[in-house]
Amino acid sequence: MTRRTPDSRPPSSATSAEGAWSAKMDRLRRRARPQNRLRICDDDDLRQRYEDAEQQARRARFVAEANPGDEPAARQSADADTARDEIRQLLDAASEFLTFRALPRPVLEELISQHPPTEQQAEDGSIFNPDTFPAALVAAASVDGMSREEAEELLDGWSTPDANALWDAAWKVQQESRVELGKG
Structure with missing residues (x-):
């Protein structure tokens, strides 16, 4: 039987597990919060051209995937992707973007509590005041x-x-x- 003294180290498997947990916890702490980007483009023609190009690229990719080894179909798919990407660049240049980031849970809960629903809104099932909360959230979540x-x-x-x-x-x-x- 091995006797441990107060100065002895734990078995290497425990040290290894602690190190693995510590590394995992560090990664979890560094996770970036989700972001969402809103495109604003007033050029209806350009938006429609992009949607059409996206649809053509999807169709061409479907045909190419359904016909492996068909070089013309593969080339047509690649060309449709290129055309879509070129129109996307034009659309991006003609657009403004607003970016929003998820707030930490306590911050979101505090923001909601600062905008309580009126009695009538609460009776209708609201958890916040829909007249004041939206602008507060948009501003608080804005990355811009x-x-x-x-x-x-x-x-x-x-x-x-x-x-x-x-x-x-x-x-x-x-x-x-x-x-x-999920199941392990």
């Missing part, structure tokens, strides 16, 4: 530095679908999960 007043201006001044897209970009990233439960 948008202020609450600027968020409010955009939410109030844009068309309903565009304002909803702005809200969705900031809200959906708060709901994004990158973990899954």
Whole structure:
């Protein structure tokens, strides 16, 4: 029987497991929070050209994958991808982007608590005040530095679908999960 003294080290397997856990915890701490990017482009023709090019590239890729070894189909797929990428570059140049990042859970919960629903809104099932919370969240989640007043201006001044897209970009990233439960 081996006797351990207070100065003796734990078995190497315990040290190895602790080191592995420590490394894993370091990686978990360094995970980047999810981000979501909203494209804003007023050039309807360019957006439609990109959608058409994306659809053509998808079709060409489907044909090429369904016919392995068909060189013309593979070439057509590559050409369609190139055409789509060229139009995407034009679309990117004609677009503005707003980027939103998921807030840490306690920060989001605090923000929600700062915008409680009215009695009627709570009766309707709201967990926050839909009149004040959206601009606060858009501003808080903005990577670009948008202020609450600027968020409010955009939410109030844009068309309903565009304002909803702005809200969705900031809200959906708060709901994004990158973990899954599974069998080991």
